[in-house]
Amino acid sequence: MATIAFIGLGNMGGPMAANLVKAGHTVTGFDLVPAALEAAKVKGIAIADSAKAAVAAADAVVTMLPSGKHVVGATTGADGLFAAAKPGTLFIDSSTIDVASARAFHEAAKAAGHASVDAPVSGGVGGAEAGTLTFMVGGTDEAFAAAKPILELMGKKIVHCGGAGAGQAAKICNNMILGISMIAASEAFVLAEKLGLSHQALFDVASTSSGQCWSINAYCPVPGPVPTSPANRGYQPGFAAALMLKDLKLSQEAAETAGAATALGAAATALYTAFAAEGNEGKDFSGIIEWIRTRADE
Numbered sequence: 001m002a003t004i005a006f007i008g009l010g011n012m013g014g015p016m017a018a019n020l021v022k023a024g025h026t027v028t029g030f031d032l033v034p035a036a037l038e039a040a041k042v043k044g045i046a047i048a049d050s051a052k053a054a055v056a057a058a059d060a061v062v063t064m065l066p067s068g069k070h071v072v073g074a075t076t077g078a079d080g081l082f083a084a085a086k087p088g089t090l091f092i093d094s095s096t097i098d099v100a101s102a103r104a105f106h107e108a109a110k111a112a113g114h115a116s117v118d119a120p121v122s123g124g125v126g127g128a129e130a131g132t133l134t135f136m137v138g139g140t141d142e143a144f145a146a147a148k149p150i151l152e153l154m155g156k157k158i159v160h161c162g163g164a165g166a167g168q169a170a171k172i173c174n175n176m177i178l179g180i181s182m183i184a185a186s187e188a189f190v191l192a193e194k195l196g197l198s199h200q201a202l203f204d205v206a207s208t209s210s211g212q213c214w215s216i217n218a219y220c221p222v223p224g225p226v227p228t229s230p231a232n233r234g235y236q237p238g239f240a241a242a243l244m245l246k247d248l249k250l251s252q253e254a255a256e257t258a259g260a261a262t263a264l265g266a267a268a269t270a271l272y273t274a275f276a277a278e279g280n281e282g283k284d285f286s287g288i289i290e291w292i293r294t295r296a297d298e
């Protein structure tokens with residue numbers, strides 16, 4: 001059994017670290033927020049006095065932090081985690097961050113003599129608790145092979161997407177599709193309402209025809225057709241609009257840097273920006289249908 005450090009014990013990191021404990025690993029964690037540390041302790045995670053202390057004896061380090069600046073800030077530099085870990089430690093960053101920061105993370109890890117993967121996830125807090133996350137992984141074949149047995153304890157699908165940053169690239173491309181398709185589904189249901197077509201009728205057709213997609217078939221933005229979708233519980237998340245907006249913004253930063261034309265990605269970012277700005281950051285992202293419905297009457 002390995003000694004694993006887990007840095008960032010928030011909504012996702014806490015339950016992910018708990019699954020490593022359940023599998024029999026020794027897990028030492030750290031977070032800046034005392035309440036996160038208390039919750040982690042209850043789940044069997046040993047709490048260190050600092051992130052540097054947590055990684056000192058670790059074979060592998062998982063980071064699950066808010067953004068690229070947190071990941072690069074925590075790991076690099078003379079006072080960072082790469083300097084504090086023993087040579088040859090495996091670093092797994094599962095945060096959703098920008099591709100440029102992910103590449104900087106890999107370069108600094110390599111310079112310090114460590115193996116590294118970017119391994120963002122999809123599946124949300126429910127998937128983190130159940131150990132059913134999908135991991136999208138970027139890094140060398142060797143680093144992927146070393147990370148896979150650890151990721152398998154927290155997820156059920158582990159995809160090696162390519163070299164450094166490829167996991168983050170896959171994550172933001174996927175979530176750009178999701179943001180666009182949820183708006184497409186919502187606009188179609190609102191148009192159907194105006195045309196006197198029932199939600200169930202549109203669902204029965206679109207979910208089995210060329211309009212089918214996850215946003216309709218599994219996460220339908222109107223109550224009724226898919227009883228498990230957030231529409232049936234007042235759009236409680238689920239996947240909060242603030243997180244969708246974060247990922248859409250990352251996709252647009254990446255598109256600009258890479259020179260890709262993403263007109264619908266840009267439009268989706270603008271619509272989610274307006275939706276979030278009206279106090280909806282905490283609602284499920286599928287709640288954008290209510291906002292689209294309101295605009296239709298303007």
Ligand code: NAD
Nearest residue numbers: 008010011012013031032033064065066074095096124125
């Ligand atoms: P969160 O805010 O609940 O947790 C992040 C934690 O990191 C916080 O507890 C914070 O105190 C801690 N932290 C920040 N800087 C630190 C540092 N230097 N040292 C130690 N701890 C530090 O966020 P979350 O929902 O757990 O999300 C984490 C990452 O996973 C984000 O990048 C997010 O985009 C991504 N993600 C979240 C979801 C979701 O549904 N919540 C789904 C997929 C991906």
